[in-house]
Amino acid sequence: MSAVEIISTVLVLVGAAVALTASIGVLRFRDTLSRMHPATKPQTFGLLLVFSGAGVRLGHNVDVGMLILAGLFALITAPVVAQRVGQLAYREQRADSGLTRSPTEVPTRDE
Incomplete structure (x- = not known):
């Protein structure tokens, strides 16, 4: 195995592990926010x-440009989608009240 293959394999496996932990986090958290x-x-x-x-595995192939474009698209769209989902959840009052309360508010007994 060459150094390029090892680096490529490590990056793909670490990326897959991070994505797996993110999906577990989506399942375990209780509310939209x-x-x-x-x-x-x-x-x-x-x-x-x-x-x-x-991209490391492909080297100087033309397809690396498509990977860069797909990565930029993910970086640009993910925060926008999260902001819109958060606005909608807040507007429809589907958020946990502890997450939307200001730090100076004192919680009541029913919360």
Whole structure:
């Protein structure tokens, strides 16, 4: 095995592990605002690591440009989608009340 194959394999496996932990986080968190973090940040990072591993493996192939474009598209769209989902959840009051309360508010007994 060459050094390029080892680096490529490590990047793809680490990216897949990060994406797996992000998907587990989406399943384990209880409300929409909490689920937005693992659905966007680690998921996008794992995808970029997988793309990097594929790019290293491809070398100077023309397809590396498509991997770069796909990675840029993921980086641009993930925060926008998360912001829109968060707005919708907040507007429809589907968020956990502890997450939307300001730090100066005192919780009541029913919360």
